[in-house]
Amino acid sequence: MLAERTTRYPLVLVPGLLGFIRLLGYPYWYGIESKLRSLGFQVYPVRVSPLHASEVRGEQLLERIQALLLETGADKVNLIGHSQGALTARYAAAKRPEWIASVTSVSGPNHGSELADYCQRQAPVGTWRERLFAWAMRSTARWIGWLESGAIGPTLPLDARACGESLSTAGVALFNHRYPQGLPEVWGGEGAEEVAGVRYYSWSGTLQPGLTNRGGNLFDGPNLACRLFAQTFTREIGQCDGMVGRFSSHLGKVIGDQYPLDHFDSINQTFGLVGKGADPVGLFIEHGRRLAEAGL
Ligand code: CA
Numbered sequence: 208m209l210a211e212r213t214t215r216y217p218l219v220l221v222p223g224l225l226g227f228i229r230l231l232g233y234p235y236w237y238g239i240e241s242k243l244r245s246l247g248f249q250v251y252p253v254r255v256s257p258l259h260a261s262e263v264r265g266e267q268l269l270e271r272i273q274a275l276l277l278e279t280g281a282d283k284v285n286l287i288g289h290s291q292g293a294l295t296a297r298y299a300a301a302k303r304p305e306w307i308a309s310v311t312s313v314s315g316p317n318h319g320s321e322l323a324d325y326c327q328r329q330a331p332v333g334t335w336r337e338r339l340f341a342w343a344m345r346s347t348a349r350w351i352g353w354l355e356s357g358a359i360g361p362t363l364p365l366d367a368r369a370c371g372e373s374l375s376t377a378g379v380a381l382f383n384h385r386y387p388q389g390l391p392e393v394w395g396g397e398g399a400e401e402v403a404g405v406r407y408y409s410w411s412g413t414l415q416p417g418l419t420n421r422g423g424n425l426f427d428g429p430n431l432a433c434r435l436f437a438q439t440f441t442r443e444i445g446q447c448d449g450m451v452g453r454f455s456s457h458l459g460k461v462i463g464d465q466y467p468l469d470h471f472d473s474i475n476q477t478f479g480l481v482g483k484g485a486d487p488v489g490l491f492i493e494h495g496r497r498l499a500e501a502g503l
Contacts, residue, residue, distance in 0.1 A: 214498045216283045216308045217249040217275065221268060223290025224370060225347060228252045228357025236289075237475040239491050248495050251275055251284075254358040255295060258348040260369035261382060264291070265298025267363065272299060272306055283308040285498055287491075289474050290314055290451070291374060293409070293458065294382060301386040304403035308503040310389065310459070311494060312409035314448055314473040317390065318383070318455040319376030321447070325439035327375050332368065341367035389459040398459045406503060407459020410490060412448045412468025415482070419467050423480030430482070433469040448473065462497075466490065 222228075222235050234240055236252055243250045253271045255264040272284055285308050288296035293315025300307040316323070330336035344367045352362055372378040383390055389398040389407030398407055412419070414437055424430035433449025443452030450470040457464065466473075472481040475488055 212496055212499050213247040214249070214285055214495060214503055216281050216285050216503055217251055217279055218243065218495065218498075219272065219275065219284045219286050220250065220252040221255065221286055221288035221292035221296050222252070222257075223288075223292045224374070225257045225344075225351060226255070226289070226292060227257065227351050227355050228254050230351065230354045231356055234357070235474065237477070238479055238488050239475055242488050243491060243495055246492065246495070249279065252357065254355065254360065254363070255292075256363040256365060257351045258344055258365045258367055258370045259363075259373075260366065261291060261294035261298055261373045263364070263366070263369065264295040265302070268295050268299045269303055269306075272303070276306065285309045285311070285503055287311040287313060287494075288315060290316065290470065291370075293317060294373065294379070297386055297388065297458070298382075300405045301388050304405050307405045309406040309408065309498060309501075312407075312411075312456065312458040314411045314451050314456055314468070314470055315409060315458060316374055316379060316451045316455055317409070317458045318394075318452075319379035320374045320451055320455070321376070321440045321442060322436050322450050323371060323374035323378075324376050327371060337368075344370070391457050395454040395457065397457060397461045400460045406501065408462055408494070408497075409456055409458040409460070409464075410462040410466065410494075411451060411453060411456035411464050412466040412473055412485075413446055413453050413464070414449060414469055415465075415467045418484055419469050419472065419482035422483040422485070424469070424472070424482045427471075427477055427480040429471040429477055430469050433471065462494070463490075
């Protein structure tokens with residue numbers, strides 16, 4: 208029965224850097240939110256600062272979760288975070304594990320992003336390059352705030368430097384020291400599947416020539432961007448999705464780390480244009496079933 212295969216707790220979708228719910232009606236979780244809902248899942252994409260530290264975004268997420276628990280009458284929620292949304296979700300679960308049934312990281316930089324490290328090297332703190340980069344990021348984030356049509360609410364704070372520090376390898380190492388729940392103990396390993404009553408899962412993709420640069424991605428600019436960004440990687444050379452490395456994404460139970468997905472494909476962007484053989488929406492449906500079977 209369909210009803211038995213949906214989750215007990217609502218699914219809360221947490222976006223990454225420069226994330227949103229809908230921009231002038233266009234969804235961040237392209238075709239994912241609608242598909243899950245059509246299958247009977249309770250799905251709530253949420254809005255957090257598009258440009259800020261994971262802890263600040265995490266506090267905003269906790270406020271939203273508290274409101275959702277009241278609105279829905281649910282005891283807990285399942286958090287699914289894309290990119291920095293994974294760190295945001297991890298923070299919320301570390302602070303209020305009693306509210307969270309599970310945390311799922313989709314292409315999350317759980318050990319930092321080598322692209323963020325590259326940006327920091329190219330535009331060190333205090334230089335004109337950093338000021339220019341921060342201005343560009345803030346301007347983009349402000350536009351996102353103005354065009355957001357999926358939620359109304361107060362203007363959220365922006366901090367480009369805090370955001371950059373939150374995504375670098377050194378910054379995430381500090382974050383991990385404070386919030387280690389679900390992290391693998393060895394590089395490339397898996398983490399604990401359950402900590403403080405919260406289940407932890409992750410999946411991610413890598414750029415795979417002949418697959419990820421074919422199909423719909425032949426016409427998708429962000430795929431080209433990911434291929435350029437991938438050239439900044441030194442530790443996980445040839446093993447990244449353009450923004451996050453394969454092993455860096457590991458958290459809790461690793462469902463898969465080599466799907467043919469670039470960093471944007473993992474949320475079916477843009478307009479559902481993905482590489483050959485990729486089915487990012489299918490991964491979300493499969494995971495919804497997985498959570499349901501686990502009684503979550
Ligand atoms: Ca794409």
